[in-house]
Amino acid sequence: MNAVFELLSTGHNLLLFTVGLPVIFAFAVWAAGKKDILRTAVTAVAGIVNLIFGCALYFAKAEIADTVKMTGFGLDIDILTDEFSALFIFLTAAAFSVIGIYCSAWLNSKKYAGLFMFYLFISLAMINGAFMCDSLGAMLFFWEGLLCTLFGMLLINNRENYKSAVKALTLSGIADLLMMLGIIITAYIGGSSNMSGLSGLEVKGAGIAGFACLMLGALGKSGCMPFHSWIPEAAGSAPAAFMAAFPGALEKLLGIYLGVRVMTQIYSVESGSAASIAVMTLGAVTLVCAVAMALIQKDMKKLLSYHAVSQVGYMVLGLGSALPVGIAGALFHMLNNVIYKSALFMIAGFMEKKLGTTDLRSFSGLFKKMPVTAVCFTVCGFSIAGVPGFNGFFSKELIFDAALESHCKLNYLFYALALVGAFMTAVSFLKMGRGAFSGKEQLPEKVKTADEKGLLLKLPIIVMSALCVVFGIFNSVAVDGWFACATGAEEKLGGWPHSALLVIISVCVLLLALADHIYGCKKTGKPINAADHIHYAPVLKQIYSAAEKGRFDPYNWINGIAQGFSFVCVKIEQGVSFVYDRAIPGIVKKTGDMLHRSDNGSLSRYLAGVLLGVAVAAVILLSKVL
Amino acid sequence: MENIIIYVSLAALLVCGVLAVMLRSIIKDAICLAAASAALAIIMYTLGAPWAALFEVSVCAGLITVIFISGISLSHDTKAEVRREYDDKRRMGVLPVVLVVAGIVMIGAGAAIHFEMPVAQRLVQDFREVFWNSRQADIWGQIIVMLTGGTAISVLIKEEKKKS
Amino acid sequence: MNMLNLTVHAMLALPLVVLAANNLLAKQTARKIALYVCAAVAFFQIASSVTLFVMYTRYGITHYDFNIFDPGQVSADYFSVNRLDLFLMVCIGIVVFVSVMLALETIKDHKRSYVNLLMCLLLGMNGMVMATDLFSLYVFLEIVGITSFVMIAMFRSKVGLEGSFKYLVVSSLGIVLLLSGLALIFMQTGTLDFKAIGESLLDTQDSSRRALTYSAVVLMISGFAVKAGAVPFHSWLPDAHQSADTAVSVLLSGIVIKIAGIYGLIVVLDLFGSLEAVRIIYQVIGLVSTITGAVLAARQHHFKRIAAYSSVSQMGYIILALSSGTTLGVVGAAAHIFSHAIFKSTLFSNAAAIHEEVGVLDVTKLGGLEKKMPITAFSSVIAFLSTAGVPPFCGFWSKLLIVIALWKSGDTVWAGAALAASIFTAVYFLRLQRKVFFGKLADGMQDVREAKNSIGFIEAALTAVTVGAGLLFPFALQYLQTAGII
Incomplete structure (x- = not known):
């Protein structure tokens, strides 16, 4: 491992291996194209190689700081892989190696397979580049490179209906522009265009603009409101593999990385200050609104994408509290989301491949035919709902804790909103899980039978679900071990939550959700409609119908x-x-x-x-x- | 004495030049040019440049006139006159007047600013020495000029031969 | 190093060898290989000039004085070549090469004559840039003049003879002015060597002598401006270009007006540049030329006339660059000479292609040729972008250098005017592009095919040079900075 680290330790080499190599693999996999086995093999190899690099970078526990000169124009790229960015490179590599194999397998016999994987690899190269740059300009370059791959991937197979691609490009582009503005203002105030040169800036005067733009830009990339509306729309038209990779995993890593850097390093934000409250508000609003929309969805992919947005709201809530427990919670929640959200999207993609559709109204009762999938779904659903023992529970508890402990007057409000969010999350997952897997078996028309064949598709799902359990048990490895570098906490935050009261409240919320679900089932007869009484409740009905028409869509x-x-x-x-x-x-x-x-x-x-x-x-x- | 010779030659130069432009018969124009060159040669000799005068007379008044006349005879019929459309008596009539007036103006201006002509230093060296040792670039240039001139003429005449 | 220096001697002598060979060999053989040998000579000139430039920079040599007949004589300085001259010789080589490539297709009958004249022209231009004495400069200028006259008239068309005749007369007036200027200087110093004359002539208290020098300066500038085609001395340019064969027009516009005219203006600037009046004259002439040339070009119908007025306009730019009086200005002018040579050559290659394939050069009769002649259209668009000063092509960099040079020397207004005048450039060129290449296919153009071999090749090569030079320009600037030139 050390040898690999030595290899990577100059700026040039780092750039070459973590950015250049994925690009080369991108071309290789494009050339492999429709030859499924070859393509998957190349993906696997690339994932493993990248993972080795990621491990080497992180576990060597040493920094690489270097400057790569670009053609002598004065455009130098400063590279800094401190523990935090190395961690993210490692996590990305780990996520990619699993998800990449899934994507490649999912694309079997699709004619755009090679092109899609090409874009995916280029995205990996860009993300790696973004993580390791110290100079903000270069990071911006890599960040914006993702716009191109995003657009490309959404446009695949969708040439006539390019509206969702344009929407994604526009919203992401605006977020990136805001981030660029934020970088310019911040660099001007701080006097340095490198992240390592900026620290502890005050959120006053121009700093407010800089902070706001940077946070909006960074979090907008991960799908926070108001830049979120392209994700559900993409869920309709893009390949499910795309959903698993991008909104599921990669964008969260990128956005939260920068968000944490801004909150903890670049700007000094006090808990309870106006900036902190603003961020927490953003998180809370995202949380609640997105999960409310998720509640009424009938299509699995759309439902999951609204959930993805909502979970980002949790992360932002934790981040905004500006407390170590909050930051740790946000980071751990991000990790958990990468695990279970990508698993859920992968499951949705798997079902789409087998059944041809993900409309929850067209199938049910698939437990017998797809047992492994059902079990994995259950595990992930429990994690995301926050059932005690799974990883989602621990990260949610940390965030609840942070919301309560933050020094602002509205902390109870935030806590309450978070609980509402948890309630609705649980309701919608109950609806989805029971609707899809339990009950009378019903397949969509034109589909004769369903099975669970496809090892390369199942294996990533199983791995991710297993990780849910693993991180549930070993959560302190992540919280106190990995993320300590960012939180700077002295106390141990991992392990069973300190406050038993919070746990009890959470469990009560879950039980409430279960009760509501049963009530809904009794009322409408089908699990899938179990949330309809919320949907068609008096005031909510109008709000929902306006939302469906897109009145709230920025x-x-x-x-x-x-x-x-x-x-x-x-x-x-x-x-x-x-x-x-x-x-x-x-x-x-x-x-x-x-x-x-x-x-x-x-x-x-x-x-x-x-x-x-x-x-x-x-x-x-x-x-x-x- | 020298001054008289110079002034007379200058006058001859002027007259022959104007005639060369104004006469209708091309052969007469060529002969007037030769006379003008001869006048110029006299001026040069009197100003102390004997070799220049020699070259002037032999090349301009001699060789060039020969070439002109052979060219004219090759290209024209017996009358050898300037074509009617180029013969504009009114414009031509203005020319001597313009020249004389310009001359008077320049002399007047020169006198007004107390113009004294600086005298160029007389060359004491033999011209061959001068030519070889200090004007080698010109030798090369002259060789090429002659070659070029020959080439140019041969190109133009070759077309004539091809056509006829 | 000495071996390399011999190549400079060769450039003054090699064309003569070719000339001799062309005339002594059997007619058939000569006809077949003459043009290729010319291309080889041009290529040799480019290669050796570039090599010498690099060598001189490496070893810190600023100039090399030599003598044709006794090479190695220590104090000989009958010819002198410095790095600017080498750069100009590269441009000469390039344009001659382009002309030969065009001639391969467009000149069918008079190949040997063309080669003869071309070699004389090449000698004349090389001699001009290497001369150290105003009179030698004049002699070589005459060579250039004679060959150009004849090359235009070579094909004996009525319009060719007329264009050549007008060029001859106007040029003669210019030469008379130049010679008068030389005479006035000679009267005072008895020598015309570059080293001996110059601002020292103005040190005298005698006002009549100073008046003589001033008159000489004005006359010399006028004489060279006639040759350069600056307004209001430019009137011969359009007629000469239009009536000549395209291979000859390329030479005229691409390099002759620059070496005969602009180089002379550079020499005058070198000698008398400290006179503020000289710079102002250049500024006025430059700006007026730029605008007038562009405005007139927008009204023309004939492809080559548009190109001719475009040359007038671009010469104005170069003269503006010179007017800044600094080394950066001269570098900018040299860069623009290079850029203009390239894009004018491209333009004339397109004209040759169109003339060969379509037979008509009247833009009102052409249209929509882009579909039939894609390479030509593409190279034309690239040339246009370069002329208009769009990055990253080389025209952008040379214009930028000119504007910076003007700005730095304090003439900010002129810098702004130069920038504004670029718009005019775009106007006429856009009009040309639109009328000729884009739009509806004109009648009778259905069977038009793409340009033939060497024309297509040279168009592609010139486009590559435009793009390449543009992309490599920053490195070239860095190189010049390390070489201490700017």
Whole structure:
């Protein structure tokens, strides 16, 4: 391991191996294309190689700080892999090696397989690059590179219906622009364009703008509101493999990485300060609204994508508390999400492959035919709901703790909102799980039978579900071991939560959710409709229908503003084009005609011209000399 | 004495030059050019550049005139006159007037600013020495000029031969 | 090092060898290989000039003085070559190469004559940049002039003769002005060596002598400006370009007006540049040329006339660059000479291609050729982008250098004017592109095919050079900085 670390320890090599190598693999896997076995093999090899590098970087417990010169233009990339970024490279590598195999297997016999994996690998290269850059400009470059791959992946197989790709690009692009603005302001205030050179800036004056832009940009990348609306829309049109990789895993890692850096290192945020409250509000709002939308979804992928957004809300809530327990909770929750969310998306993709659809209304009772899947789903569902013993429980408890302990006056409100979120999460997962797997068996029309074949598809799911359990048991390894570098906590935060009261409240919420579910089942008869009484409740009905129409979608707001703006622009354009199309060319043409008439081919005129020139030169010289 | 010779030659130069432009018969124009060159050669000799005068007379008044006349005879029929459309008596009539007026103006201007012509240093060396030792670039240039001139003429005449 | 220096001697002598061979060999053989040998000579010139430039920079040599007849004579300085001259010789080589490539396709009957004249022209231009004495400069200038006249008239078309004649007359007036200027200087110093004349002539208290020097400066500038095609001395340019065969127009526009005219202006700047009036004259001439050339180009119908007025406009740019009076200005002018040579050559290659395939060069009759001649259209667009100053092509860098040079020497207004004048450049060029290549396919153009071999090849090569030079320009600038030039 040390040897590998030595290999990586110069800036050039690091760049080459963690960024360049995935790019080379990208081309290899594109070339492998539709040859399924070859493609999967290349993916596996690449995942393992990348994982080795990630392990080497993290477990060597040493920093690499270097500067890579780029063509001598003064564009140097400063590289710094301290413990925190090395950890993230390691986690990304681990996630990628599992998810990558799943993606490649899922794409079997699809004609865009090679292209999709190509984009995925380039994304990995970009993410690795983003993690290891110290200079913010270079990090921005890598960050924005993901926009291209995002767009590409959404456009695959979807050329006619490119609207969701454009939406994703627009929202992500705006988030990135905000981040760029934030970087510029922060660099200006802090006087350095490297992350290591910025520390402890105050959130005052320009700092407010810088902090806000940076946080919005970073968290927006992971899908926090208001940049979230492309994820559910992509769930409809993009391949399920994409959902597993991107909103499930990779984007969270990236966004939370920068979020933690901003909160803990670059800016100094006190718990209970206005900045902290703002961030926590953002998290709470995201949390509640997204899970409320998730509740009413009937399509599995859409439901899961709303959940992904909601879980990001939890992370932001923890982050915003600016307490070590909150940061640790956020980071651990991020890790857990990477594990179980990607597993859930992978399950959805698996079912899509087998059944042809993920509409929950079209199938049910698949426990007998797909037992392993059902078990994994149950494990992940318990984790995400926060059932004690699983990893999600521990991270949620940490976040609840942080919400309560934060020094602001609204901490009870935040806690209450978090609980509401937990309630609705549990309800929707009960709905989904029971709806899909229990009850009378029913398959979608046109599907004769369902089975569980496909080892390479199942194995990643099983691995991830197992990790849920593992991290539930060994949570202190992560919380106190891995994430301590960021939280800077003295006390041990892992292990069973300190406050028994909180645990009891959480368990009560879960039981409440179960009761609600049973009530809903009795009322409507089918588990899938168990949440309908919430959906069609008096006030909520109107809110929900407005949301479905997209009234709350910031993207549509942007579109509306854009249309008004474009009207004004058209008017200005008409005025300007008059000047450019008529006035100026008219003058030029008249001048040209005048000159043209004087240049008529007559030799004597030519000679006269020469003499005129001599005269002019003489006049100028005389005027200067006398 | 020298001054008289210079002034007379200058006048001859002017007159022959104007005639060369204004006469209708091309052969007469060529002969006037030769006379102008001869006048110029006299001026050069009188100003103390005998070798320049020698070259001027032999090349310009001699060789060039020969080439002109052979060119004219090759290209024109017996009358050898300037074509009607190029013969504009009115414009031509202006030329001597313009020249004389310009001359008067320049002399007047020169006198007004108390113009004294600096005298160029007389060359005491033999021209061959000068030519070889200090003007080698010019030798090379002259060789190439002659080659070029020959090439140019042969290109132009070759087309004539091809056509006819 | 000495071996390399011999290549400079070769550049003054090799064309003569080719000339002799061309005339002494049997007609058929000569016709077949003459053009290829010319291309080889041009290539040799490019290669050796570049090598010498690099060598000189490496060893810190600023110039090399030599003598044709006794090489190695220590104090000989009949010819002198410094790095600017080497750079200009590279440009000469490039344009001659392009002209030969075009001639392979466009000149069918008079190959030997063309080669003869081309070699004389090459000699004349090389001699001009290497001369150390105003009179030698004049002699080689005459060589350039004679060969250009004849090359334009070579094909004996009526319009060719007319264009050549007008060029001859106007150029003669220019030469008269130049010679008068030389005479006025000679009267005072008895020598015309670059080293002996210069601002020292102005040290005298005698006002009449100073007046003579000033007159000489004005006359010399006018003479060279005629040759360069600056406004208002430019009138011969369009007629000469239009009537000549494309291979000859490339030479004229691409390099002759620069070496005969601009190089002369550089020499005058070198000698008398400390006179503020000289710089102001350059500024005025430069700006007027840029704008007038562009405005007039927008009204023309004939492809080559548009190109000719475009040359006038670009010469204005170069003269503006010179007007800054600094080394950076000269470097900018040299860079623009290079860029302009490349894109003018591309433009004329396109003209040759169109003329060969379509037979018509009137832009009102052409249209939509992009579908039939994609390579030509593409190279034309790249040339346009380079002319307009769009990064990353080399035209952008040379224009940038010019603007920076003007800015740094304090003429911020002129720098701004130069920038604004770029818009005019874009106007006429866009019009040309749109009319010729884009839009609806004109009638009778259905069977038009892509340009033939060597024309297509040279278009592609020039496009590659435009892009490559543009991308490598920053490195070239760095190299020049380390070489201490800027």
